[in-house]
Amino acid sequence: MDAPALETSEQQMQEDFAGLGSAPSNSQKIGIALEVEDGEGMPLRVRAGQTVYINQIDIRSSIEASKDEGVAGLNRTGDFACLGWNGVKLADESFDLLAGEDGFKRRRFYRNAAWMDVPSAFTVEPVDAQGNLTGLPILLFTGSNDRKDSDDFFVRRFRAVQWTYGCQTSTNCNGANSFMEEGLLELRNARTAAKNKTLTLSSRTKALRLRWTLRPFSPYTIPVEQVAQPKYSYGFGIDVTPLTPPRKDGTYAPGTKLSFRLSLKDGAGKRLHTQGSLPTYNEIVFGTNEPGIQYYRAFFDPTATYYRRKHRERMLISQIIGPAQRIQPIRSIVDLETFLGPDDEQSVATLERDGVYSQFRTFPPANKLFGGAFDPNHAGWAAPVSDTWNFQLPANAEPGTYLVTTKGRRVYLGEDIPYTNTVEVQVGTKQRTEATLTTGPCNSCHSEGGELTSVLHANGNRATCAGCHAPLGFELEGPVFVRVHFIHSRSDRFDNSPAQCSKCHLTKESVQRTSKAACLSCHKSYPDSHVKKFGPIQNMYVGGGRESFQQCTGSCHTTHTGSGL
Structure with a gap:
């Protein structure tokens, strides 16, 4: 099904299920996290009779491989093989800066597979030991890469990762023959409307059945244990x-x-x-x-x-x-x-x-x-x-x-x-x-x-934030400006052009401290003249190594095209 058809289907589902599972409850509602690992729902313990909404969904499918084929193996084998992988492409790659017993590790991150971009939805059904409903299900919309008011989660990240083990150096994986491929779905932080989509656990509820519109005939089952008198309260x-x-x-x-x-x-x-x-x-x-x-x-x-x-x-x-x-x-x-x-x-x-x-x-x-x-x-x-x-x-x-x-x-x-x-x-x-x-x-x-x-x-x-978020020798992307640049430049859910600095920066001076880390945490490339003078980009977060935090000069890049400042 193409994206326009799925968007139409999403709108129809919203109309058909309007109000479903959102009946008020006298019990304080809490947000719960659901997890599925290689098709198996991770057991969930919840206070007995609790009213809940879904605040987080993590689904992972993984395979091991002995040859470098990117994430092609996930299209053939495993829990995500049926989803539709056309269009998938390498988006970023980086190396772990510390070597382990088997050498260095490389991480390659893939995006744009069909299943990652199209709108989809989850139905969460409380069921008994025989799979019969024990209450009304709730319907949650994941949306697509483009953020919409109908999305039920603030964070939506669908991607695939290839891990390469046993690399010779922090830039060279020639000869490596140990790989792991994984598909990841991350939904977090229920939005206001989603917090009102609740279900109250019946004494007969033994599991939550999680149906995904991209896998309509293969629901996940998450076992539920209800704890009658927990020692502690919710909250932190x-x-x-x-x-x-x-x-x-x-x-x-x-x-x-x-x-x-x-x-x-x-x-x-x-x-x-x-x-x-x-x-x-x-x-x-x-x-x-x-x-x-x-x-x-x-x-x-x-x-x-x-x-x-x-x-x-x-x-x-x-x-x-x-x-x-x-x-x-x-x-x-x-x-x-x-x-x-x-x-x-x-x-x-x-x-x-x-x-x-x-x-x-x-x-x-x-x-x-x-x-x-x-x-x-x-x-x-x-x-x-x-x-x-x-x-x-x-x-x-x-x-x-x-x-x-x-x-x-x-x-x-x-x-x-x-x-x-x-x-x-x-x-x-x-x-x-x-x-x-x-x-x-x-x-x-x-x-x-x-x-x-x-x-x-x-x-x-x-x-x-700045005290904890300093660059670490084994994790150079620590500073907040690096992380904010990187996340917002990669996210299609950021509604503005990353080049328009004025959407976040308040002063012209705040965009003038030029360094590899400042620029290449957002930009993916720079001119050949820069490659010749400063070397190729070797780190997707900060551009290079330890030198990435040194200010280039006070005369270069004092303006930013389209910045609005």
């Missing part, structure tokens, strides 16, 4: 308490070591861990983890900005940045050696080098978290994890407001949600200072379920 909160007392005027002196305590809580305010400690990495990742606390998981479920499951990375991290009036992107690279060093807190930026001060701390500490991945015995993953930590203010800390931001994610009884909390500390002055942001307003697009307080880290304060 993070409390951050300063433990270091301020001076009499409520401020801290430069050079002070600031101590903080972290408390993770459910939506009713109940603690998810005992005060004084957090669970070990092994307990969270390999244990039962009843409270649903999350730690970094990309060791086991690799992520890629925009292209692959970044929402499932699930880092628990805190950072400090300031003073607020100095906040700006950080371009100094944080190397892996810093993560693996003896300090639990990592210095990201200094006033002398970066114009702003910043440190961050992961939970567990990075030396245990990442060190455990390189240790055959994974001893760091069994190490105790404290719920307190320190940030060291520099002796030359400028007066102003410093922002301490902590973000994490909780996965509990079907609910998969982020949360971010920012506390302010005054250093050297009682006068509150603020960041001067050079971009905005994001809410012209990020609305109706796509608000910054809901997507990503559920953080609406963009001034707090």
